[in-house]
Amino acid sequence: MAKSFYTLIVVPHASPRLRKLKLPARVLHVLAGVGVLCFFVAVALGFSYIKMAFKAADYDKLQAENTDLKIQKRILEVATVKLGEKISNIENLFQQIQTLVEGDSQKRAKVNVRAVGGSKIDYPTAELLGSANLKDGIDLLRDRTAEMENQLMLFQEVAEKKATIRRSTPTIWPVKGSLTSQYGNRADPFNGEGEIHLGVDIGALFGTQVRAPADGKIIYAQRKAAYGNLIIVDHGNGFTTRLGHLSQFAVKAGQRVRKNDVIGYVGTSGRSTAPHLHYEVRINDRPVNPRNYLPRG
Numbered sequence: 381m382a383k384s385f386y387t388l389i390v391v392p393h394a395s396p397r398l399r400k401l402k403l404p405a406r407v408l409h410v411l412a413g414v415g416v417l418c419f420f421v422a423v424a425l426g427f428s429y430i431k432m433a434f435k436a437a438d439y440d441k442l443q444a445e446n447t448d449l450k451i452q453k454r455i456l457e458v459a460t461v462k463l464g465e466k467i468s469n470i471e472n473l474f475q476q477i478q479t480l481v482e483g484d485s486q487k488r489a490k491v492n493v494r495a496v497g498g499s500k501i502d503y504p505t506a507e508l509l510g511s512a513n514l515k516d517g518i519d520l521l522r523d524r525t526a527e528m529e530n531q532l533m534l535f536q537e538v539a540e541k542k543a544t545i546r547r548s549t550p551t552i553w554p555v556k557g558s559l560t561s562q563y564g565n566r567a568d569p570f571n572g573e574g575e576i577h578l579g580v581d582i583g584a585l586f587g588t589q590v591r592a593p594a595d596g597k598i599i600y601a602q603r604k605a606a607y608g609n610l611i612i613v614d615h616g617n618g619f620t621t622r623l624g625h626l627s628q629f630a631v632k633a634g635q636r637v638r639k640n641d642v643i644g645y646v647g648t649s650g651r652s653t654a655p656h657l658h659y660e661v662r663i664n665d666r667p668v669n670p671r672n673y674l675p676r677g
């Protein structure tokens with residue numbers, strides 16, 4: 381087979397002479413092949429570069445996000461520690477309030493046990509500060525707040541009980557007036573002989589309003605021998621009060637009353653020499669000195 385050649389003719393503009401370049405066809409084929417290969421390599425490199433450029437952009441973005449997350453984590457750690465300190469303060473307040481409010485010794489013992497469990501002694505702030513695991517710190521705070529919730533519920537229970545006792549304990553003057561006869565031994569106002577006075581007498585004008593000394597239920601509202609027109613109020617917790625010599629009733633037996641409700645009017649019915657209220661306070665039906673349940677004044 382004859383060897384084929386290609387002749388390249390170069391025409392330089394600056395010179396009238398032509399230049400001829402005789403090349404074997406095989407060389408041209410090889411050159412063409414190399415040219416195509418170079419093209420594909422260049423395209424592949426171009427794609428690779430673009431891909432790298434995208435990756436680099438992603439990396440920068442991730443690094444920025446990572447830095448941001450680190451800052452956020454630090455903020456959370458600081459916030460957790462500060463929250464821990466706040467909770468410690470609240471726990472201290474709990475203990476102070478507990479000392480002030482608690483009356484029921486059994487209840488107090490119960491609250492104390494819980495208070496120790498939730499105190500900052502068990503969960504020091506330093507532990508939170510040094511905690512590598514933010515989740516652990518948050519778990520501690522969650523446990524402590526749950527503990528406080530339990531304590532608050534106990535306080536609520538105790539406070540409600542106390543409020544009920546306060547409402548049902550005689551603490552006010554049932555009638556505006558002055559004491560005319562004390563509780564205990566005295567001379568009988570009718571015959572001058574010694575007798576035991578089971579209540580106090582409060583002098584007031586005929587018809588003056590008589591008020592319930594505490595929340596309770598009217599268990600008696602009718603005439604009763606020497607008491608005259610008598611109201612007996614059951615306040616619960618063993619407390620009853622008796623209000624005698626009334627001129628009129630404003631309530632009926634079975635009716636519930638609130639502290640300060642008008643229940644009757646001063647009179648002089650029964651064994652009485654002048655309008656006044658005979659007032660008794662009894663605990664488990666044993667008369668006690670009503671003076672202890674009347675505010676000074």
Ligand SMILES: [Zn+2]
Pocket residue numbers: 561577579580581657658659
């Ligand atoms: Zn009396």
